[in-house]
Amino acid sequence: MTTKGRRAVLDDSVISRRTLSGLPRRTQQAGLQGRMEMLILVPQRKGRTMDTRIDEVAAGIYRISTFVPEVAAPAGFTFNQFLVLGQEPLLFHCGHRRMFPLVSAALARVLPPERLRWISFGHIEADECGAMNEWLRIAPHATIAHGAIASRVSLDDMADRAPRTLADGEVLDIGGKRLRYLDTPHVPHGWEAGVLFEETSETLLCGDLFTHPGNGPSVTQADVVGPAMVAEDTFGYSSLTPTTGPTIRRLAGLAPRTLAVMHGSSYAGDCGQALRDLADRYDQRIRAALGS
Numbered sequence: 001m002t003t004k005g006r007r008a009v010l011d012d013s014v015i016s017r018r019t020l021s022g023l024p025r026r027t028q029q030a031g032l033q034g035r036m037e038m039l040i041l042v043p044q045r046k047g048r049t050m051d052t053r054i055d056e057v058a059a060g061i062y063r064i065s066t067f068v069p070e071v072a073a074p075a076g077f078t079f080n081q082f083l084v085l086g087q088e089p090l091l092f093h094c095g096h097r098r099m100f101p102l103v104s105a106a107l108a109r110v111l112p113p114e115r116l117r118w119i120s121f122g123h124i125e126a127d128e129c130g131a132m133n134e135w136l137r138i139a140p141h142a143t144i145a146h147g148a149i150a151s152r153v154s155l156d157d158m159a160d161r162a163p164r165t166l167a168d169g170e171v172l173d174i175g176g177k178r179l180r181y182l183d184t185p186h187v188p189h190g191w192e193a194g195v196l197f198e199e200t201s202e203t204l205l206c207g208d209l210f211t212h213p214g215n216g217p218s219v220t221q222a223d224v225v226g227p228a229m230v231a232e233d234t235f236g237y238s239s240l241t242p243t244t245g246p247t248i249r250r251l252a253g254l255a256p257r258t259l260a261v262m263h264g265s266s267y268a269g270d271c272g273q274a275l276r277d278l279a280d281r282y283d284q285r286i287r288a289a290l291g292s
Protein backbone atom coordinates (compact mmCIF):
# COMPACT_ATOMS: atom_id res chain seq x y z
CA MET A 1 0.00 0.00 0.00
CA THR A 2 1.16 3.46 -0.72
CA THR A 3 -0.40 6.37 1.06
CA LYS A 4 -0.08 9.50 -0.99
CA GLY A 5 2.51 11.89 0.37
CA ARG A 6 1.13 15.09 1.82
CA ARG A 7 2.83 18.42 2.23
CA ALA A 8 2.55 19.62 5.76
CA VAL A 9 3.74 22.68 7.59
CA LEU A 10 5.29 22.55 11.00
CA ASP A 11 4.69 25.67 12.99
CA ASP A 12 8.34 26.22 13.77
CA SER A 13 10.41 23.54 12.08
CA VAL A 14 13.11 23.67 9.50
CA ILE A 15 16.57 22.25 9.17
CA SER A 16 18.97 25.12 8.88
CA ARG A 17 22.69 25.57 8.77
CA ARG A 18 24.21 27.41 11.68
CA THR A 19 27.51 29.18 11.77
CA LEU A 20 30.30 27.68 13.82
CA SER A 21 31.26 30.96 15.44
CA GLY A 22 30.24 29.77 18.88
CA LEU A 23 32.03 26.43 18.74
CA PRO A 24 35.37 25.69 20.38
CA ARG A 25 38.39 26.68 18.33
CA ARG A 26 39.47 23.10 17.57
CA THR A 27 36.16 22.30 15.88
CA GLN A 28 36.72 25.17 13.46
CA GLN A 29 39.88 23.64 12.02
CA ALA A 30 40.00 22.73 8.36
CA GLY A 31 38.00 19.59 7.65
CA LEU A 32 35.99 19.67 10.82
CA GLN A 33 34.02 22.73 9.85
CA GLY A 34 32.40 21.11 6.84
CA ARG A 35 31.55 18.02 8.84
CA MET A 36 30.07 20.00 11.72
CA GLU A 37 27.86 21.94 9.34
CA MET A 38 26.59 18.68 7.89
CA LEU A 39 25.82 17.49 11.42
CA ILE A 40 23.16 20.14 12.00
CA LEU A 41 20.40 17.55 11.88
CA VAL A 42 17.87 18.95 14.34
CA PRO A 43 14.82 20.84 13.04
CA GLN A 44 15.20 24.52 13.82
CA ARG A 45 12.60 27.05 14.87
CA LYS A 46 11.59 28.58 11.55
CA GLY A 47 8.58 27.95 9.36
CA ARG A 48 9.19 25.63 6.39
CA THR A 49 7.28 22.92 4.61
CA MET A 50 8.38 19.29 4.63
CA ASP A 51 6.95 16.24 2.92
CA THR A 52 6.08 13.07 4.81
CA ARG A 53 5.01 9.94 2.93
CA ILE A 54 4.05 6.43 3.97
CA ASP A 55 4.89 3.26 2.05
CA GLU A 56 4.61 -0.40 2.90
CA VAL A 57 8.18 -1.71 2.50
CA ALA A 58 7.51 -5.29 3.65
CA ALA A 59 4.37 -7.18 4.65
CA GLY A 60 2.76 -5.11 7.40
CA ILE A 61 5.77 -2.81 7.83
CA TYR A 62 5.18 0.84 6.93
CA ARG A 63 7.91 3.41 6.36
CA ILE A 64 7.04 6.95 7.44
CA SER A 65 9.54 9.16 5.65
CA THR A 66 10.16 12.88 5.98
CA PHE A 67 12.49 14.44 3.43
CA VAL A 68 14.49 17.47 4.56
CA PRO A 69 16.24 19.15 1.60
CA GLU A 70 18.43 21.36 3.78
CA VAL A 71 20.32 18.45 5.37
CA ALA A 72 23.22 17.08 3.31
CA ALA A 73 22.31 19.56 0.54
CA PRO A 74 22.03 19.44 -2.36
CA ALA A 75 20.94 15.79 -2.10
CA GLY A 76 18.84 16.27 1.06
CA PHE A 77 18.18 13.68 3.73
CA THR A 78 15.34 11.47 4.93
CA PHE A 79 14.29 10.71 8.50
CA ASN A 80 12.30 7.44 8.59
CA GLN A 81 10.20 5.71 11.20
CA PHE A 82 8.77 2.20 10.78
CA LEU A 83 5.34 1.04 11.93
CA VAL A 84 5.12 -2.73 12.43
CA LEU A 85 1.49 -3.75 12.28
CA GLY A 86 0.88 -6.65 14.63
CA GLN A 87 -2.00 -7.09 17.02
CA GLU A 88 0.11 -4.93 19.34
CA PRO A 89 1.52 -2.36 16.88
CA LEU A 90 5.13 -1.28 17.31
CA LEU A 91 6.83 1.93 16.19
CA PHE A 92 10.58 1.80 15.50
CA HIS A 93 12.12 5.28 15.84
CA CYS A 94 10.23 8.20 17.39
CA GLY A 95 11.63 11.09 15.36
CA HIS A 96 12.65 14.49 16.68
CA ARG A 97 10.33 16.25 19.11
CA ARG A 98 9.94 19.07 16.58
CA MET A 99 8.87 16.60 13.90
CA PHE A 100 6.32 14.91 16.17
CA PRO A 101 3.23 16.79 14.86
CA LEU A 102 4.16 15.82 11.32
CA VAL A 103 5.10 12.19 12.03
CA SER A 104 2.16 11.48 14.33
CA ALA A 105 -0.26 12.93 11.75
CA ALA A 106 1.30 10.69 9.11
CA LEU A 107 1.05 7.58 11.29
CA ALA A 108 -2.58 8.38 11.99
CA ARG A 109 -3.31 7.83 8.30
CA VAL A 110 -2.57 4.13 8.90
CA LEU A 111 -3.35 3.60 12.59
CA PRO A 112 -4.93 5.62 15.41
CA PRO A 113 -1.79 6.54 17.42
CA GLU A 114 -3.46 5.57 20.69
CA ARG A 115 -3.41 1.96 19.48
CA LEU A 116 0.38 1.78 19.58
CA ARG A 117 1.54 -0.77 22.17
CA TRP A 118 5.31 -0.78 21.68
CA ILE A 119 7.93 1.86 20.93
CA SER A 120 11.53 1.04 20.16
CA PHE A 121 14.55 2.61 18.44
CA GLY A 122 18.20 1.96 17.70
CA HIS A 123 19.93 4.12 20.28
CA ILE A 124 19.66 7.29 22.35
CA GLU A 125 19.74 10.22 19.94
CA ALA A 126 17.28 12.95 18.99
CA ASP A 127 16.13 11.51 15.68
CA GLU A 128 15.81 8.01 17.17
CA CYS A 129 13.99 8.88 20.40
CA GLY A 130 13.58 12.65 20.84
CA ALA A 131 9.78 12.37 20.76
CA MET A 132 9.45 9.23 22.91
CA ASN A 133 7.56 10.97 25.70
CA GLU A 134 5.23 12.67 23.22
CA TRP A 135 4.38 9.19 21.87
CA LEU A 136 3.89 7.84 25.39
CA ARG A 137 1.43 10.66 26.04
CA ILE A 138 -0.77 10.00 23.00
CA ALA A 139 -0.43 6.21 23.25
CA PRO A 140 -1.33 5.49 26.89
CA HIS A 141 -0.92 1.71 26.53
CA ALA A 142 2.47 1.87 24.82
CA THR A 143 5.69 0.67 26.43
CA ILE A 144 9.23 1.45 25.32
CA ALA A 145 11.25 -1.69 24.60
CA HIS A 146 15.04 -1.64 24.45
CA GLY A 147 18.17 -3.43 25.59
CA ALA A 148 19.65 -3.49 29.08
CA ILE A 149 22.22 -0.73 28.57
CA ALA A 150 19.68 1.72 27.15
CA SER A 151 17.19 0.94 29.90
CA ARG A 152 19.55 1.11 32.85
CA VAL A 153 21.79 3.96 31.69
CA SER A 154 19.23 6.29 30.12
CA LEU A 155 15.60 5.26 29.70
CA ASP A 156 14.89 4.55 33.37
CA ASP A 157 15.44 8.29 33.82
CA MET A 158 14.53 9.83 30.46
CA ALA A 159 11.30 7.97 29.68
CA ASP A 160 8.08 9.02 31.39
CA ARG A 161 7.07 5.36 31.83
CA ALA A 162 9.31 2.45 32.76
CA PRO A 163 10.75 0.61 29.75
CA ARG A 164 10.56 -3.10 29.04
CA THR A 165 14.12 -4.42 28.97
CA LEU A 166 14.91 -6.92 26.22
CA ALA A 167 17.76 -9.41 26.51
CA ASP A 168 20.08 -9.90 23.56
CA GLY A 169 18.32 -12.36 21.27
CA GLU A 170 14.95 -12.09 23.05
CA VAL A 171 11.82 -12.20 20.87
CA LEU A 172 8.98 -9.75 21.39
CA ASP A 173 5.81 -11.39 20.04
CA ILE A 174 3.35 -8.64 19.12
CA GLY A 175 0.75 -10.92 17.58
CA GLY A 176 1.32 -11.75 13.93
CA LYS A 177 4.78 -10.21 14.04
CA ARG A 178 7.83 -11.37 15.99
CA LEU A 179 10.65 -8.93 16.73
CA ARG A 180 14.01 -10.31 17.81
CA TYR A 181 16.15 -7.77 19.65
CA LEU A 182 19.91 -7.83 19.06
CA ASP A 183 22.54 -5.83 20.93
CA THR A 184 24.94 -4.04 18.55
CA PRO A 185 27.10 -2.01 20.96
CA HIS A 186 28.76 0.96 19.23
CA VAL A 187 27.35 -0.14 15.84
CA PRO A 188 26.99 2.23 14.18
CA HIS A 189 27.29 4.37 17.31
CA GLY A 190 26.18 4.42 20.93
CA TRP A 191 27.03 2.07 23.78
CA GLU A 192 23.38 1.08 24.00
CA ALA A 193 22.82 0.46 20.27
CA GLY A 194 20.58 -2.37 19.12
CA VAL A 195 18.40 -3.47 16.19
CA LEU A 196 15.20 -5.44 15.70
CA PHE A 197 14.68 -8.30 13.26
CA GLU A 198 11.05 -8.95 12.31
CA GLU A 199 11.04 -12.68 11.73
CA THR A 200 7.79 -13.23 9.80
CA SER A 201 8.74 -10.78 7.02
CA GLU A 202 12.51 -11.26 7.53
CA THR A 203 12.96 -7.51 7.81
CA LEU A 204 15.93 -6.07 9.65
CA LEU A 205 15.13 -2.72 11.24
CA CYS A 206 18.76 -1.69 10.97
CA GLY A 207 18.58 1.95 12.10
CA ASP A 208 21.48 4.12 10.98
CA LEU A 209 23.30 1.30 9.18
CA PHE A 210 23.43 2.00 5.42
CA THR A 211 22.66 5.71 5.95
CA HIS A 212 22.64 7.52 2.62
CA PRO A 213 21.44 11.00 1.53
CA GLY A 214 18.82 11.80 -1.11
CA ASN A 215 15.13 11.14 -1.55
CA GLY A 216 15.14 7.87 -3.44
CA PRO A 217 12.32 5.33 -3.73
CA SER A 218 10.93 3.78 -0.57
CA VAL A 219 12.53 0.46 -1.57
CA THR A 220 15.53 -0.03 -3.84
CA GLN A 221 17.52 -2.92 -5.22
CA ALA A 222 20.40 -0.64 -6.19
CA ASP A 223 23.71 -0.70 -4.35
CA VAL A 224 23.41 0.66 -0.80
CA VAL A 225 26.96 -0.05 0.37
CA GLY A 226 28.68 2.50 -1.87
CA PRO A 227 26.30 5.33 -0.89
CA ALA A 228 26.71 4.38 2.78
CA MET A 229 30.47 4.78 2.44
CA VAL A 230 29.97 8.21 0.85
CA ALA A 231 27.78 9.15 3.81
CA GLU A 232 30.46 7.82 6.14
CA ASP A 233 32.98 10.11 4.50
CA THR A 234 30.54 13.02 4.89
CA PHE A 235 29.33 12.49 8.44
CA GLY A 236 31.85 10.21 10.12
CA TYR A 237 28.95 8.73 12.08
CA SER A 238 30.22 5.22 12.79
CA SER A 239 32.32 4.06 15.73
CA LEU A 240 35.01 1.91 14.14
CA THR A 241 36.27 -0.72 16.57
CA PRO A 242 37.58 -4.31 16.35
CA THR A 243 34.01 -5.52 16.95
CA THR A 244 32.37 -3.45 14.18
CA GLY A 245 32.82 -6.05 11.44
CA PRO A 246 31.87 -9.09 13.56
CA THR A 247 28.76 -7.31 14.87
CA ILE A 248 27.54 -6.54 11.34
CA ARG A 249 28.37 -10.07 10.12
CA ARG A 250 26.21 -11.46 12.93
CA LEU A 251 23.30 -9.51 11.41
CA ALA A 252 24.16 -10.95 7.99
CA GLY A 253 23.61 -14.38 9.51
CA LEU A 254 19.93 -13.50 9.88
CA ALA A 255 19.70 -13.47 6.05
CA PRO A 256 17.17 -10.61 5.93
CA ARG A 257 14.98 -10.11 2.87
CA THR A 258 14.57 -6.39 3.53
CA LEU A 259 16.73 -3.79 5.26
CA ALA A 260 14.58 -1.03 6.79
CA VAL A 261 17.02 1.89 6.68
CA MET A 262 16.47 4.96 8.86
CA HIS A 263 18.06 7.46 6.49
CA GLY A 264 17.54 6.58 2.83
CA SER A 265 15.74 3.90 0.85
CA SER A 266 14.95 0.48 2.27
CA TYR A 267 16.81 -2.30 0.49
CA ALA A 268 15.36 -5.46 -1.01
CA GLY A 269 18.37 -7.06 -2.70
CA ASP A 270 20.78 -9.63 -1.28
CA CYS A 271 20.76 -8.22 2.23
CA GLY A 272 23.14 -10.76 3.71
CA GLN A 273 25.75 -9.92 1.09
CA ALA A 274 25.20 -6.19 1.57
CA LEU A 275 25.82 -6.60 5.31
CA ARG A 276 28.97 -8.66 4.70
CA ASP A 277 30.21 -6.07 2.21
CA LEU A 278 29.50 -3.28 4.69
CA ALA A 279 31.44 -5.14 7.39
CA ASP A 280 34.36 -5.63 5.00
CA ARG A 281 34.42 -1.96 4.07
CA TYR A 282 34.52 -0.93 7.73
CA ASP A 283 37.27 -3.46 8.44
CA GLN A 284 39.27 -1.97 5.56
CA ARG A 285 38.90 1.48 7.08
CA ILE A 286 40.07 0.26 10.47
CA ARG A 287 43.10 -1.44 8.98
CA ALA A 288 43.93 1.67 6.94
CA ALA A 289 43.64 3.86 10.04
CA LEU A 290 46.00 1.56 11.94
CA GLY A 291 48.41 1.42 9.01
CA SER A 292 48.21 -2.36 8.91
Ligand SMILES: [Fe+2]
Pocket (backbone or CB within 6 Å): 123, 125, 128, 189, 208
Ligand atom coordinates in the same frame (compact mmCIF):
# COMPACT_ATOMS: atom_id res chain seq x y z
FE1 LIG B 1 22.16 7.71 15.20
Ligand SMILES: [Fe+2]
Pocket (backbone or CB within 6 Å): 127, 128, 207, 208, 262, 263
Ligand atom coordinates in the same frame (compact mmCIF):
# COMPACT_ATOMS: atom_id res chain seq x y z
FE1 LIG C 1 19.36 8.17 12.80
